[in-house]
Amino acid sequence: MEKINSLTSADIVANNIQTLLQLFPTIAKEGAIDFNELKALLGETIEDKEEYYRFTWAGKSQARLEANKPTTATLRPCKEDSKDWDTTSNIFIEGDNLEVLKLLQKSYANKIKMIYIDPPYNTGKDFVYKDNYADNLGNYLKLTGQTDDAGKKLSTNTESDGRYHSNWLNMMYPRLRLARNLLADDGVICISIDEIEFSNLRKVCDEIFGEDNHIADFVWQNKKGGGNDSKYVAVEHEYVIMYAKNEVNLHNLFEPYKPSYLSRYKEEDKDGKYFWDTFRRKSGKQFYPVTCPDGSVLEFDELNNPISWLRSETRFLDDVEKGEIRFIKINNKWSIHFKQRLPEGKKPRSIFLEESIWSTIGTTSSGSDEVLGLFGKNVFSNPKPIGLIRHLLSFNTKENDLILDFFAGSGTTSEALFRANSIDGSKRNFILVQLNEPISEVNASSDADKITIRNAISILNELDKKLFISEITKERIRRAGEKIKLENKDKESIDKLDIGFKAFRLDSSNIQAWDGNPDNLAEQLDIFENNIKTDRSEEDILFEILLKYGLDLTVPIEEKLIAGKKVFSVGQGTLFICLSDGITPVISEGIGAWRQELNSVRCTVIFKDTGFQSDKDKTNAMQILKRFGIEEINSI
Secondary structure (H helix, E strand, C coil): ECCCCCCCCCCCHHHHHHHHHCCHHHHCCCCCEEEHHHHHHHHHHHHCCCCCCCCCCHHHHHHHHHHHHCCCCCEEHHHHHHCCCCCCCCCEEEEHHHHHHHHCHHHHHCCCCEEEEEECCCCCCCCCCCCCCCCHHHHHHHHCCCCCCCCCCCCHHHHHHHHEEEHHHHHHHHHHHHHHHHHHHHEEEEEEEECEEEEEEEEHHHHHCCCHHEEEEEEEEEECCCCCCCCCCCCEEEEEEEEECHHHCCCCCCCCHHHHHHCCCEEEECCEEEEEEEEECCCCEECCCCEEECEECCCCCCCCCEEECCCCCHHHHHHHCCEEEEEEEEEEEEEEEEEECCCCCCCCCCCCCCCCCCCCCCCCHHHHHHHHHEEEEEEECCCCCHHHHHHHHHHHHCCCCEECCCCCCCCHHHHHHHHHHHHCCCEEEEEEECCCCECCHHHHHHHHHHHHHHHHHHHHHCCCCCCCHHHHHHHHHHHHHHHHHCCCCCCCHHHCEEEEEEEEEEEECCCCCCCCCCHHHHHHHHHHHEEEEECHHHHHHHHHHHHHHHCCCCEHHHHEEHHHCCEEEECCEEEEEECCCCCHHHHHHHHHHHHHHEEEEEEEEEEEEHHHHCCCHHHHHHHHHHHCCCCEECCC
């Protein structure tokens, strides 16, 4: 039985090395990479001159290293904060998104269809995550007041800072690198931004995703009216930049048509909907004679000009054969019509004005109104409008797709997804991540912000919740889902709408690490005997195991009492976990029988190492499980 002494997230460097070795096996030399051999294999494509085109800034090298560094953190389940825990497939995570993205690498690599983020715009008023690359988790726990040491206070990134743009890029770079790994091969990332960091964001995304995978820079009108207090020009737009994981795998992008447009297509045959449209075109460039049913020929108009047709003569004759053309007389003159087929969809436009599929895309002001409608007070500054994200969802996602937003803010993405699902009946799901940033008037930059913050504090006090932005996010998800269900109560399928979420919180590992410090020898020996932290539950350890084994956080989990001990079956018997004390051979017999009942093809069993009453019981447990065909047995 192998003992698991520590659990870490995916080792991205090791994975990259394995990929290189598969492509170039000769570069492996005594456990290291022979860079000169790699250069020789790549030939003249290696750029080794001192001056060449590149995008760099102060701190980039450290940010790059950070993206590759594993984490030993974990996500602890918070059932008390969740909604519909047992049935939902949505996830909300409270914590620093850099550490969370690392934790998601094993379980969600290549699984996310669309990432939408609305990161800080670096206006000088935004909080920018100032990572402590030596110990990100420790830094996060201090920033959010979860340790005794007050640590650094949250602060804004002002222009007086000598590394104003570099600070922002150092925040974004590792997060985007990690986010790319999570995208499906046909996935896309959409990032909201304004003109301050637009050019820098484009450059950093060109590097991470590749210039060839840039799809579009969408422009949307984020405000209307006013603007006379602007210094020079009233800026009324923002951007959403869009990149594909791999453009060659990207599906066709079509936004659904508006109902008013679809009403034209009243006819239908085996090939789909259509309407009859005129084949003659004033500005056409196809000229040829057409013979009508009575033998007359259409070639010239009343002014003796050649008649131009929509399509070539070859295509026209083919359409006649297929029944796609009809001849009718109007005012005793022949008219030719063709079946105008309903296209698969409408190509999205790069400029988002007011028109969307079902309603206006909205402005930042309408985003505030939407939050106001849920809480009765303004509790969040400048939230994105639901219509904007719904519009992106409409041409980027479909049934069963998974959407990630790791700058969740007020939670607009969750409400947009709920509304999209309620309209088209799809089952998209989300993973939202939000830092539990304290809500305080210290962070206010205007009187209006102070009022918004006071409102948020008032709401959270009424709910007896901690004063964190993440608490506002969770409450919005709860209220938005219920509101949508109420608004659509007459819809037959509305009861199937998933408006729940499993809540998790970022924390240090459940396993105490051996630090090797001789000054702490007595304490370390105690850890060696019992390496599970005393304040952690079996569910805490269960979900850490799921993450580190690369299993989905919403994977089906069954729970049984076997000889009075709790046993978890994960993924229909793919993994059995028992973290109780006093484990006897009877537990192994029960697990083996359960595995046979589920008939799982592959099976791993994990026990708590100190849970066995004796070494003999541990040995017997292994032999019993092997008798049931279970070979992979570990302890933690």
